[in-house]
Amino acid sequence: MKTRITELFGIEHPIIQGGMHHVGYAELAAAVANAGGLGIITALTQPSPEALAEEIRRCREMTDKPFGVNLTFLPSVKQPDYPGYIEAIIRGGVKAVETAGNNPQKWLPILKENGIKVIHKCTAVRHALKAEAIGCDAVSVDGFECGGHPGEDDVPNFILLPRAAEELKIPFVASGGMADGRSLAAALALGAEGMNMGTRFIATQEAPVHENVKQAIVAASELDTRLVMRPLRNTERVMNNAAVERLLEKEKRLGASIKFEDIVEEVAGVYPRIMKTGEMDAGAWSCGMVAGLIHDIPTVQQLIDRIMAEAEGIIRERLTKMLNG
Numbered sequence: 001m002k003t004r005i006t007e008l009f010g011i012e013h014p015i016i017q018g019g020m021h022h023v024g025y026a027e028l029a030a031a032v033a034n035a036g037g038l039g040i041i042t043a044l045t046q047p048s049p050e051a052l053a054e055e056i057r058r059c060r061e062m063t064d065k066p067f068g069v070n071l072t073f074l075p076s077v078k079q080p081d082y083p084g085y086i087e088a089i090i091r092g093g094v095k096a097v098e099t100a101g102n103n104p105q106k107w108l109p110i111l112k113e114n115g116i117k118v119i120h121k122c123t124a125v126r127h128a129l130k131a132e133a134i135g136c137d138a139v140s141v142d143g144f145e146c147g148g149h150p151g152e153d154d155v156p157n158f159i160l161l162p163r164a165a166e167e168l169k170i171p172f173v174a175s176g177g178m179a180d181g182r183s184l185a186a187a188l189a190l191g192a193e194g195m196n197m198g199t200r201f202i203a204t205q206e207a208p209v210h211e212n213v214k215q216a217i218v219a220a221s222e223l224d225t226r227l228v229m230r231p232l233r234n235t236e237r238v239m240n241n242a243a244v245e246r247l248l249e250k251e252k253r254l255g256a257s258i259k260f261e262d263i264v265e266e267v268a269g270v271y272p273r274i275m276k277t278g279e280m281d282a283g284a285w286s287c288g289m290v291a292g293l294i295h296d297i298p299t300v301q302q303l304i305d306r307i308m309a310e311a312e313g314i315i316r317e318r319l320t321k322m323l324n325g
């Protein structure tokens with residue numbers, strides 16, 4: 001399949017694996033690249049720019065196809081060493097960067113000077129237009145369904161994607177709630193040039209996370225996610241568990257006076273405990289409503305082949321037959 005996104009990134013299929021904290025390691029990025037999609041290493045999961053450089057080198061050993069790096073710009077007090085991470089990306093010869101969080105404008109000149117294509121992930125049309133205006137090459141439009149941070153507007157993809165198509169000139173991919181060939185065909189119909197998946201890629205053989213995490217996603221339904229940190233305007237969609245219920249109870253009890261310090265136990269530093277050691281109640285971890293559509297743990301190659309075959313089948317047969325009466 002050829003779209004503006006496959007052309008932009010030099011990939012075979014219009015499927016991107018979004019950056020994921022403590023999931024987006026070289027193993028997953030390389031598996032996605034080898035299967036013809038755009039795999040993404042998550043920079044901030046690496047403790048230092050040197051560690052990111054090493055992760056990029058490991059990924060290169062596992063694939064000769066293009067892959068990217070996610071740079072998440074957090075509103076944190078102690079800023080990570082972004083210049084250092086960017087230098088590791090440039091020196092590592094990476095040609096695709098997925099930015100997310102705050103406006104990436106400050107970092108665009110150096111990325112572009114080094115021939116790096118930038119896809120910015122955003123949850124609102126106004127942010128997508130801003131990304132276009134500052135020179136991003138593409139955007140990933142993340143609907144309310146998505147795992148992770150859906151923003152505060154709560155617009156689901158059936159509205160958000162066609163709205164993005166109405167306004168944008170640069171290509172965009174649909175993100176949030178994407179799982180299979182039906183998602184891809186629908187995303188293309190709504191004006192996207194491909195799709196970005198997070199949660200679906202966690203439930204794959206190659207995702208370097210504890211088996212408990214994969215099983216939890218397979219066991220979950222579309223009713224099993226919750227929105228946390230809404231009162232802090234840092235909303236995150238997470239898998240429900242004992243820690244999340246405790247967190248939501250605190251939010252209810254403390255109301256508008258809640259502070260980050262009140263929920264530190266449920267959210268800070270919990271990712272390694274969940275993703276590495278499989279302690280499923282350790283805290284809040286991002287997960288999309290799409291868990292309800294995930295019923296197995298295939299290899300990444302099987303997953304991507306299946307998505308492409310299913311999307312093609314829908315377009316060539318189901319939809320075309322409807323037209324032919």
Ligand SMILES: Cc1cc2nc3c(=O)[nH]c(=O)nc-3n(C[C@H](O)[C@H](O)[C@H](O)COP(=O)(O)O)c2cc1C
Pocket residue numbers: 017018019020021023042070071072099100101121142145146147148149175176177178196197198199200285286287288289290
């Ligand atoms: C466990 C997990 C961790 C994530 N971590 C990040 C991250 O560090 N940076 C980022 O930009 N997006 C992150 N995301 C969001 C994904 O890249 C992607 O946009 C989102 O999962 C899409 O929604 P879906 O889960 O419905 O496919 C994360 C998602 C999950 C499920």
